[in-house]
Amino acid sequence: MKKKLLIGGCSFSQYQGPPTESRKPKWKPWTDFLMDEFEEKFKIINRAQSSFGQGMIAQSIVEELIRYNFEVDYVIIQWSAIGRSYSLNKKDFIDRVVQHGELQFAPHMEEYVTGKPEGQVTGNNPLMDVINETSSHFYTASLIKILMTKALLENKKIPYIMFWGWQQITTEIEYENKKIIDSIYDENFWRFNDNGGMNEYIVSNLGKEIGLVGKGDFHPSTTGQKFFYDNIVKSWKFLWE
Numbered sequence: 001m002k003k004k005l006l007i008g009g010c011s012f013s014q015y016q017g018p019p020t021e022s023r024k025p026k027w028k029p030w031t032d033f034l035m036d037e038f039e040e041k042f043k044i045i046n047r048a049q050s051s052f053g054q055g056m057i058a059q060s061i062v063e064e065l066i067r068y069n070f071e072v073d074y075v076i077i078q079w080s081a082i083g084r085s086y087s088l089n090k091k092d093f094i095d096r097v098v099q100h101g102e103l104q105f106a107p108h109m110e111e112y113v114t115g116k117p118e119g120q121v122t123g124n125n126p127l128m129d130v131i132n133e134t135s136s137h138f139y140t141a142s143l144i145k146i147l148m149t150k151a152l153l154e155n156k157k158i159p160y161i162m163f164w165g166w167q168q169i170t171t172e173i174e175y176e177n178k179k180i181i182d183s184i185y186d187e188n189f190w191r192f193n194d195n196g197g198m199n200e201y202i203v204s205n206l207g208k209e210i211g212l213v214g215k216g217d218f219h220p221s222t223t224g225q226k227f228f229y230d231n232i233v234k235s236w237k238f239l240w241e
Contacts, residue, residue, distance in 0.1 A: 053084025164197025
């Protein structure tokens, strides 16, 4: 009987599937390489989806855990941008921020509220300055979602590995949220150097021209994804037990 492997994340880890005449993915993710090699050993449930932030990643993981009555053998979670969140609709967002001044608890649709990764292209955001006033609250809320997911997995005694898609923690944020981050970072949270993630590991080893898609897109290329899979993912012992 196959063991169940549950995966969460954003577009860095989203299932792409084989290319077709009408659709050719920009890259092949590490999760597809994993499926190619281990689909006979594991029932792989990949819930990673483009633009997912910590809230939706955590929700998708918990939904699947409940669906399988917590009878899941392993979990891998690639965490996303701290600034990503979600709301019911943009009208709700505008009402809260502009009309009611609910800055501290306003949900939002933007991805990067405290800056953007080098090379990332984003559109103009007239509300960016307003949102930045509450960025520290978003960081805390986002980190707590990670901590709660970790606590649930440990409570249910489900082995897991977590990692950042790309670096999210600055020195200032680490200082302001030290207790939370210290509780999150342990042997089950893979990092590149202090706070780096998959993106930084790939760029450090392959460079941007080879490791990333390029042309304003900071997603890892197929070559970068394969490098991460071969050197990091395949080193995780549970795959070979």
